[in-house]
Amino acid sequence: MLSIGRVITAEGLVRARGIRYATADRFAAPSPVAWDGVIDDSRRGPACPQPPSMLAPMVGNSVEGLSFDEHCQVLSVTAPAGASGLPVMVWFHGGAYVTGSGESTKYETGLLASEGVVVVNVSYRLGVFGYLRDNLGLLDQFVALRWVRDNVAAFGGDPANVTVFGQSAGGDSVYALMLTDTEGLFHRAIMQSAPMGTRSPERAEMTAALRAAITVDASTSVEDVLAAQVAAVADVGPRFGPSGGMPFAPEVGADLAAAASRVELLVGHTADDGSPYVPSREYWEAVTELIFAGGARQLAQDWTAAGGRVATYLFSWAPADAPLGCCHCMELPFLFDPEGWLGAGMLAGQEPDPVLAKTLRGAWTTFARSGLDALPSRSLEFGG
Incomplete structure (x- = not known):
């Protein structure tokens, strides 16, 4: 067991x-694992087995250096030393529900935590x-x-102030x-570039x-599970328009009223979110x-109509001569520690503007700390 003092960074x-935090057999519900109080800053947990990411040329390898294991239910915590009663921000990584990991070096949260939050x-x-x-x-x-x-x-x-x-x-x-939490586990939420357009009526059929198409069971090797997944997505996905761009996703209802009554929402996107997914600029x-x-x-309109409180944002910074403009994922090097994003193709050899990064992190942590009323506007813009 490591003492707190030994894991305080510079x-x-x-x-x-x-x-x-949990364990599960294949295709079984997770069972919680009680934390034993051990703090280890040296070893990252495993990522779920996954195929290569189609966005790797743009963002880099998000699972570089990680091991892979079906038993990937792990989490990591970053907090200011000596913290007490700070707001908590819980991060869920992207990757179309098929790639990525919260343990990725791209999601280092030191700068975010230094704003006075636990991440x-x-x-x-x-x-x-996870989603078949x-x-x-x-x-x-x-x-x-x-x-x-x-x-x-x-x-x-x-634990009473979780975003x-x-x-x-x-x-x-x-x-x-938000739509399925009945326990009051959080009261604020930030949705960044969520592909809501893939949540169409045809998703159930897909x-x-x-x-x-995917006939695997508990005895199928991991390699064969992934091979079956890739083959089925290539065959089935193109039949279902926008939904086929994200074939795996949780199935939930769309009744917003209960969620809107208890969750403050900040929702937005990047100016050119669609650019990595089409062959030419005219379709961006x-x-x-x-x-x-x-x-x-x-969603912002529906949230308001359901009696909820919401703000929106647009992130529009793009490096000069960027091949994909302000593309999907562009805000991430501003929100997280930028070292993990060095060499990312979308940055075109440039580094994130540190002033804009500080502004973005400040807005996110201000919302987490005090909610919508602490924001300078209900319609935020970054980098325009």
Whole structure:
């Protein structure tokens, strides 16, 4: 067991990596794992087995250096040393529900935590392992939130002041969590570039087609599960328009009233979210509107109509001569420690503007600390 003193960084932070919050057999619901109080800052936890990311040329390898294991229900915590009663921010990574990990070096939260919050990074089951049936990945996320409720005070976090936030599929996870949380595990949420346009009526039919195509069981090797997943997605996905762009996702209802009554929401997107997914610039705007912007705008309107409180944002910074403009994921090097994003193709050899990064982190942590009333506007813009 390591003492707190031995894991305080030079920046005055406490980091605990790879804490197991649940365990589960393949295709089974997660069972919570009691935390034994051990704090280890040296070893990152495993990522869920996954195929290569189609966005790797743009963002880099998000799972570089990580091991892979179906038993990937781990989380990591970063907190200011000596913290007490600080707001808690729980991060859910993106990757279309098939790639990525909360343990990624791209999601280092030192600068965010230094703004006076406790940050928890969650890893959960992906693809066939998590979303072929029974919303298992979503159930993992709920067990992680209960772990936060029960344990985050040990790191100086306030379990009564929790904000969930996520980008892309992580933002979609936030949407699903808001609609299905009946325990009051969080009261604020940030949805970053959630692909709401993939939540169309045809999704149920696509899910049924995937289930018919992927015939694996508990004895199938991991390699064969991934091969079956890739083959089924390539065959089934193109038949279902926008939904086929994210074949795996939790199945949830769309009744916003209860969620809007208890959750303050900040929702938005990048100016050119759709650019990585189309072959030419002339289609960027249409795909951005169809998959990302239109859904964010409609959700904000629906949230308000349901009696909820909401603010919106647009992130529009792009490096000079950027091949994809202000593309999907562009805000992430501003929100997290930028070292993990060095060499990312989308940055075109440039570094994030540190002033804008400080502004973005300040807005996110201000919202987490004090809610919408502390923001300078209900319609935020970054980098225009």
